Amino acid sequence: MPSQRDVRNRIASVQNIRTITRAMEMVAAARLRRAEQRTAALRPYADAIRRMTRSAAQAAGGASGLPVLAEHETLQRVGLLLVAGDRGLAGAFNSQIVRAGVAAAAACEAEGLTPVFFASGRRPAGSLQFRGLEVAQAFTGFSERPAYADARRIADRVVDAYTAGELDRVEVFYNGYISPISQVVRRETLLPLSQASVMGAEEDGSGEAPSSGEEPKQRALVEYEPDPEVILGRLVPDYIEVSIYRALLESAASEHGARMTAMRNASENAGVLIEDLTLEMNRARQAAITQEILEVVAGAEGLS
Amino acid sequence: MAHTPFQVEILTPDGSVFDDAVEMVSTRTTVGEIGVLANHAPLLAMLEPTELRLYVGEGEPLRFAQSEGYIQVGGNRAMLLVAEMHRPSELDAGALRERLGELERELAGAERDGEWRGAALREQRRLQAFLRVAERPAAAR
Numbered sequence: 543m544p545s546q547r548d549v550r551n552r553i554a555s556v557q558n559i560r561t562i563t564r565a566m567e568m569v570a571a572a573r574l575r576r577a578e579q580r581t582a583a584l585r586p587y588a589d590a591i592r593r594m595t596r597s598a599a600q601a602a603g604g605a606s607g608l609p610v611l612a613e614h615e616t617l618q619r620v621g622l623l624l625v626a627g628d629r630g631l632a633g634a635f636n637s638q639i640v641r642a643g644v645a646a647a648a649a650c651e652a653e654g655l656t657p658v659f660f661a662s663g664r665r666p667a668g669s670l671q672f673r674g675l676e677v678a679q680a681f682t683g684f685s686e687r688p689a690y691a692d693a694r695r696i697a698d699r700v701v702d703a704y705t706a707g708e709l710d711r712v713e714v715f716y717n718g719y720i721s722p723i724s725q726v727v728r729r730e731t732l733l734p735l736s737q738a739s740v741m742g743a744e745e746d747g748s749g750e751a752p753s754s755g756e757e758p759k760q761r762a763l764v765e766y767e768p769d770p771e772v773i774l775g776r777l778v779p780d781y782i783e784v785s786i787y788r789a790l791l792e793s794a795a796s797e798h799g800a801r802m803t804a805m806r807n808a809s810e811n812a813g814v815l816i817e818d819l820t821l822e823m824n825r826a827r828q829a830a831i832t833q834e835i836l837e838v839v840a841g842a843e844g845l846s
Numbered sequence: 847m848a849h850t851p852f853q854v855e856i857l858t859p860d861g862s863v864f865d866d867a868v869e870m871v872s873t874r875t876t877v878g879e880i881g882v883l884a885n886h887a888p889l890l891a892m893l894e895p896t897e898l899r900l901y902v903g904e905g906e907p908l909r910f911a912q913s914e915g916y917i918q919v920g921g922n923r924a925m926l927l928v929a930e931m932h933r934p935s936e937l938d939a940g941a942l943r944e945r946l947g948e949l950e951r952e953l954a955g956a957e958r959d960g961e962w963r964g965a966a967l968r969e970q971r972r973l974q975a976f977l978r979v980a981e982r983p984a985a986a987r
Contacts, residue, residue: 767875768892
């Protein structure tokens with residue numbers, strides 16, 4: 543049976559932990575609101591860039607000498623960009639990205655391809671290294687508040703690797719933000735453009751975007767100034783940047799949401815623990831009182 | 847000048863800057879200066895850093911400093927996608943001049959590879975355009 547003092551010390555330390563987790567929850571909630579606003583602000587722009595890339599690519603008809611548009615003849619090296627956080631204490635936020643990335647790498651290897659890891663955030667970089675996997679480059683220090691310049695740095699690196707022939711495909715993994723309690727791993731292919739997610743069906747977020755996308759029959763009449771190929775030369779790197787920026791922002795919102803939820807759970811658990819410990823302490827105190835009474839009564843009986 | 851108004855939307859990565867009816871959009875593409883009126887033919891063009899003017903009605907147009915981007919016209923709407931868009935009052939001419947000076951010194955001194963040079967020249971053009979917008983008084987157009 544632990545003594546009263548032991549239990550009291552434990553209660554005090556659990557109370558301290560609860561104070562910290564509550565504070566972290568508040569901070570995450572405040573930052574989440576900002577991150578949510580930035581994600582929402584970017585969405586129309588990102589969707590418009592995607593639509594524009596799609597129509598320009600269709601107008602160009604695939605025939606182009608630009609290295610960034612070139613499709614490599616052999617698929618050998620696949621770049622996997624894992625976007626997660628710099629810090630932990632956010633539930634499954636970091637680990638589910640690493641797990642998805644490692645699973646994708648294993649699938650690549652099964653097909654005879656070579657995966658090449660890129661990491662955004664200290665956590666995925668550290669986890670990959672811990673597993674003995676090589677990280678080609680890690681980008682760290684901005685996961686909670688990414689700037690456009692951060693996305694540009696990452697985009698430059700992967701686009702350079704692609705045009706230099708170091709990579710034949712580029713995929714990105716990030717936590718898509720749905721709500722504070724729900725984040726899902728999203729996987730998007732960025733390059734080559736013909737396989738990119740942008741070339742698929744209308745993306746989910748397009749419902750709220752302005753409906754200025756032309757009808758297919760109108761598309762043929764659009765005047766391109768200069769040629770669609772030249773526009774794509776600048777549009778594709780911009781599209782990659784925006785896609786990565788979007789992944790970073792969604793990931794930041796997800797990180798704050800995941801941390802807020804994790805810290806709320808931790809605070810609740812601490813509350814339950816404090817109740818249990820308080821009960822235990824009261825029992826210990828009552829036992830001590832009973833013990834003392836027994837001793838007094840026994841002593842009194844011994845005298846009589 | 848009383849032209850038919852049409853809808854113009856300006857989007858940046860930080861959100862929508864402008865979404866309203868205007869009579870004319872005046873800006874610069876890689877091909878040259880253009881003015882877009884209502885019922886313009888469908889167009890997709892690349893924008894260069896310059897001063898963007900939106901003629902809303904009689905009187906002074908709305909002025910913006912525009913960085914690189916794209917303009918898409920179709921269905922009697924125009925959409926401008928730009929990396930940065932600022933009102934002249936938000937620009938700090940002194941800070942811009944300082945950064946431009948730094949960049950020009952780097953450009954003159956460094957013997958870097960073509961890619962870095964290309965990016966630096968683009969940044970130089972952007973700074974020059976912003977500086978022109980920041981320094982021009984609204985009245986003396």
